[in-house]
Amino acid sequence: MRTSVVFLIAGLLCVSGYWATDRIEDGRLWNEDHRISEPPAPPRAPRGIDASKSADHGIRFVDAAADLGMDFTFYDGADGNFHLMETTGGGMAVLDFDADGYQDIFFVNGSRLLVVPADRRHVSKLYRNFGESGLEDVTKLAGVELVAFGQGATSGDYDNDGFPDLFVACFGRCVLYHNNGDGSFSETCEIAAVDSAHLHTSAAFSDLDRNGTLDLYVCTYAAVSLENPRVCERGGKRMHCLPSVYPAVPDLLFQNQGDGTFRESGRTAGIRDENGRGLGVAIANFNDDDEPDIFVANDTSENFLFVNKRGFHFEESALNLGVALTGAGSTMSGMGVACGDYDLNGRLDLMVTNFYQERSVLYQNMGSSGFIDSADAAGIGVASRDRLGFGTVFLDANLDGFPDLFVANGHISDMTHVGIPYKMRQQFLLNDGGKTFRDTSDSTGPYFHQRLLGRGVAVADIDNDGRPDLVVSHILDPAALLLNRTPEHGHWLGLQLVGTQSNRDATNAKVRVRLNGQERAYELIAGGGYLSSSDKRLLIGLGQTATIDDVVVHWPSGKEQKLGPLTTDRYYRLLEPIDTKTEDTP
Numbered sequence: 001m002r003t004s005v006v007f008l009i010a011g012l013l014c015v016s017g018y019w020a021t022d023r024i025e026d027g028r029l030w031n032e033d034h035r036i037s038e039p040p041a042p043p044r045a046p047r048g049i050d051a052s053k054s055a056d057h058g059i060r061f062v063d064a065a066a067d068l069g070m071d072f073t074f075y076d077g078a079d080g081n082f083h084l085m086e087t088t089g090g091g092m093a094v095l096d097f098d099a100d101g102y103q104d105i106f107f108v109n110g111s112r113l114l115v116v117p118a119d120r121r122h123v124s125k126l127y128r129n130f131g132e133s134g135l136e137d138v139t140k141l142a143g144v145e146l147v148a149f150g151q152g153a154t155s156g157d158y159d160n161d162g163f164p165d166l167f168v169a170c171f172g173r174c175v176l177y178h179n180n181g182d183g184s185f186s187e188t189c190e191i192a193a194v195d196s197a198h199l200h201t202s203a204a205f206s207d208l209d210r211n212g213t214l215d216l217y218v219c220t221y222a223a224v225s226l227e228n229p230r231v232c233e234r235g236g237k238r239m240h241c242l243p244s245v246y247p248a249v250p251d252l253l254f255q256n257q258g259d260g261t262f263r264e265s266g267r268t269a270g271i272r273d274e275n276g277r278g279l280g281v282a283i284a285n286f287n288d289d290d291e292p293d294i295f296v297a298n299d300t301s302e303n304f305l306f307v308n309k310r311g312f313h314f315e316e317s318a319l320n321l322g323v324a325l326t327g328a329g330s331t332m333s334g335m336g337v338a339c340g341d342y343d344l345n346g347r348l349d350l351m352v353t354n355f356y357q358e359r360s361v362l363y364q365n366m367g368s369s370g371f372i373d374s375a376d377a378a379g380i381g382v383a384s385r386d387r388l389g390f391g392t393v394f395l396d397a398n399l400d401g402f403p404d405l406f407v408a409n410g411h412i413s414d415m416t417h418v419g420i421p422y423k424m425r426q427q428f429l430l431n432d433g434g435k436t437f438r439d440t441s442d443s444t445g446p447y448f449h450q451r452l453l454g455r456g457v458a459v460a461d462i463d464n465d466g467r468p469d470l471v472v473s474h475i476l477d478p479a480a481l482l483l484n485r486t487p488e489h490g491h492w493l494g495l496q497l498v499g500t501q502s503n504r505d506a507t508n509a510k511v512r513v514r515l516n517g518q519e520r521a522y523e524l525i526a527g528g529g530y531l532s533s534s535d536k537r538l539l540i541g542l543g544q545t546a547t548i549d550d551v552v553v554h555w556p557s558g559k560e561q562k563l564g565p566l567t568t569d570r571y572y573r574l575l576e577p578i579d580t581k582t583e584d585t586p
């Protein structure tokens with residue numbers, strides 16, 4: 001046992017036995033030496049809305065990409081040979097790479113399929129967020145101009161130096177960028193070489209052995225031959241084949257060795273994956289212990305839930321726990337994964353998108369009895385049947401406390417000649433009191449009337465006003481930056497957790513919030529969305545409640561920290577208490 005003593009940290013504010021900084025807006029940054037721009041303006045005061053009136057939703061999103069200086073378009077490399085990876089699209093990682101309190105955005109791009117390094121027309125892009133003065137393309141300056149057939153991106157501070165690093169999953173070789181802390185990144189060679197014919201998709205960082213460093217899960221979809229492309233036909237027209245014609249490839253699990261290197265050890269860790277075409281991943285505590293588990297959405301075969309048995313060992317339990325198949329008992333075309341507690345029962349649920357006319361699945365977490373598919377009961381079935389869904393995320397857009405859903409849609413093949421829609425409308429699904437979702441896309445903003453090939457999506461509070469915004473990548477159409485302009489919304493609390501003994505990102509930390517005598521549970525999940533990673537600050541919608549009785553943070557190290565009461569409508573940065581050097585004596 002260790003004796004836990006809280007240290008005083010210069011510059012941080014001590015309030016009744018816990019440590020919290022002033023809000024990020026006050027510019028109290030983790031490392032003042034690296035502050036580059038002025039801190040953001042304070043957020044506008046919310047009026048507070050009644051959760052029971054969420055039917056009068058009034059939710060608005062405005063695509064501000066062009067106005068703010070963002071001009072990224074994902075290129076699919078289509079060359080007439082109908083390669084599989086022309087259909088999967090790309091994602092993005094949201095990260096505050098310069099630690100100035102504003103979330104920045106890294107977009108993954110495709111390329112010509114036979115990659116020509118000198119062809120720099122289609123490269124990944126990094127946008128630095130300057131707040132009200134908009135975004136600036138700093139790709140070259142930051143050294144992340146990647147020419148590769150990219151798919152997914154995820155961010156995590158794998159070496160705990162305070163600066164978020166970046167992993168890019170590609171067709172073939174993947175790339176790990178180390179953040180140098182001076183605005184630039186260096187490509188590291190510390191991720192094991194991967195097969196050049198394998199299509200890697202979503203990835204997520206989480207400290208799976210809870211030793212304080214982030215490990216990395218990488219979904220691998222299939223082996224794809226560029227030399228012998230598979231082409232199928234429908235209605236007399238050549239088109240992409242269904243994924244089942246491509247050989248599945250096991251996903252990869254990299255264990256952080258603590259010295260800046262990783263070792264792939266999926267097989268020995270129990271990642272039994274012979275027939276999974278992994279597209280989406282979410283890592284969270286699904287079963288009430290403190291160990292993060294791994295959910296993988298597979299295309300055309302059973303999903304996986306790798307339950308963490310400690311010691312970097314996992315047991316695949318999807319069938320037992322009810323998340324392998326749809327409620328009707330069939331496999332699905334699992335694409336994106338949203339992870340959140342939509343019914344506020346304190347347990348994390350999973351929304352998984354699916355193929356056209358196959359409806360998405362909403363796995364409701366019932367605790368020890370596992371999950372049930374509540375898509376039809378919750379209105380998700382009807383809303384998703386005539387769409388082909390990819391990225392999906394939970395976000396509480398009106399901050400009433402109930403997580404709403406965004407879904408990116410678009411078909412993989414142009415089959416308009418047989419009456420099947422190709423480009424599709426994206427969807428906003430309003431959570432009505434934790435029971436059902438309602439498609440309110442018609443009145444949520446002009447973006448939701450466009451037809452697009454939606455793919456990767458991430459949630460981030462881009463303007464730090466407490467209202468969660470969205471970043472969406474589309475194939476061959478400009479990416480959207482959907483600022484949340486919902487006029488009437490609830491109060492909110494933002495927490496940026498900084499681990500000291502835990503991983504620095506505090507990934508998979510759990511937070512309990514008590515308000516009006518009621519307790520709610522949250523977790524900083526890893527992964528989710530599709531090919532993307534979101535804002536790592538925990539943003540909690542509070543409805544009409546303007547003060548919080550207390551907050552208990554359960555850090556991944558096992559430490560508990562209590563705060564409160566707290567005033568709302570602001571971000572707090574919270575540092576994990578540091579133990580003294582008192583160690584066990586033998």
Ligand SMILES: [Ca+2]
Binds near residue numbers: 095097098100
């Ligand atoms: Ca930033």
Ligand SMILES: [Ca+2]
Binds near residue numbers: 164
């Ligand atoms: Ca780092």
Ligand SMILES: [Ca+2]
Binds near residue numbers: 402
């Ligand atoms: Ca809501």
Ligand SMILES: [Ca+2]
Binds near residue numbers: 461465466469483484
């Ligand atoms: Ca916002």
